[in-house]
Amino acid sequence: MAADFADFDLSQRRISSLTPEIFYIPNFISADEEAQLLGKIPPNRWIVLTHRRLQAHPSQLARNNTLLRAPLPPWLTDPVVPRFERLGIFSDTPHRAPNHVLLNEYKPGEGIMPHEDGLAYAGVVATVSLGSTLVLDIYSKRDGTRMKEPKDRSQNGPKVISRILQEPRSLLVTKGGAYADYLHGIAPVTQDTDLNPSTVANWSLLGNPTAFESGTSKRETRISLTYRDVLKVSDAASRILGKKNILVK
Numbered sequence: 001m002a003a004d005f006a007d008f009d010l011s012q013r014r015i016s017s018l019t020p021e022i023f024y025i026p027n028f029i030s031a032d033e034e035a036q037l038l039g040k041i042p043p044n045r046w047i048v049l050t051h052r053r054l055q056a057h058p059s060q061l062a063r064n065n066t067l068l069r070a071p072l073p074p075w076l077t078d079p080v081v082p083r084f085e086r087l088g089i090f091s092d093t094p095h096r097a098p099n100h101v102l103l104n105e106y107k108p109g110e111g112i113m114p115h116e117d118g119l120a121y122a123g124v125v126a127t128v129s130l131g132s133t134l135v136l137d138i139y140s141k142r143d144g145t146r147m148k149e150p151k152d153r154s155q156n157g158p159k160v161i162s163r164i165l166q167e168p169r170s171l172l173v174t175k176g177g178a179y180a181d182y183l184h185g186i187a188p189v190t191q192d193t194d195l196n197p198s199t200v201a202n203w204s205l206l207g208n209p210t211a212f213e214s215g216t217s218k219r220e221t222r223i224s225l226t227y228r229d230v231l232k233v234s235d236a237a238s239r240i241l242g243k244k245n246i247l248v249k
């Protein structure tokens with residue numbers, strides 16, 4: 001049985017006071033709950049991209065970043081959302097609860113380019129990891145506005161400032177602009193390497209650090225559930241459904 005997180009102090013799980021506000025909780029869900037979640041993912045909802053596939057629940061956002069008002073499906077709500085409530089994760093966002101979940105699936109060798117999450121969402125993202133461990137890289141936004149020569153690219157490009165190891169069943173919470181003032185990405189590799197207490201920012205918070213003592217972690221298929229609060233919500237069902245152009249993200 002996973003803990004119910006009633007008297008849990010999230011501030012104790014902050015990854016580092018020097019970097020953006022990011023919190024890590026291993027074993028946020030139990031192995032049974034993980035298996036149930038994996039079993040509930042609808043096989044017909046995947047949007048296939050080049051290096052991963054994704055699903056959006058309850059729906060994709062419309063072009064103007066508006067969510068059509070609809071509840072999250074129950075399998076994405078229980079048991080996760082009540083635990084968020086007990087931890088106060090979304091207590092300061094406009095709807096005080098997540099209203100949107102993006103699922104991403106990465107097979108070994110797949111990843112996601114460094115990016116920021118954009119203006120559609122409140123500045124809190126809560127990510128539940130399923131199936132496999134992988135490293136999330138956090139990048140500073142280097143000022144690359146003017147690159148005189150292509151060779152300057154290495155100096156001006158985004159730079160990894162933090163590496164976060166996400167174990168299956170863990171929760172990662174990013175707050176306070178961590179996903180807007182910094183970039184985040186996942187390298188398209190088949191194993192994560194160079195893992196140790198000085199290269200992994202959340203090493204001291206890991207559930208099972210002994211599993212990574214060899215310094216490498218082989219990727220299996222990993223699915224993330226990223227819970228968000230979309231700022232703009234609309235009841236105008238017919239107007240939005242009438243529009244042809246729907247954005248993935």
Ligand SMILES: O=C(O)CCC(=O)C(=O)O
Pocket residue numbers: 102104112117127136184224226
């Ligand atoms: O899979 C993840 O943990 C990150 C996904 C992500 O960055 C996104 O969907 O914007």
Ligand SMILES: [Fe+2]
Pocket residue numbers: 115116117184
């Ligand atoms: Fe993202």
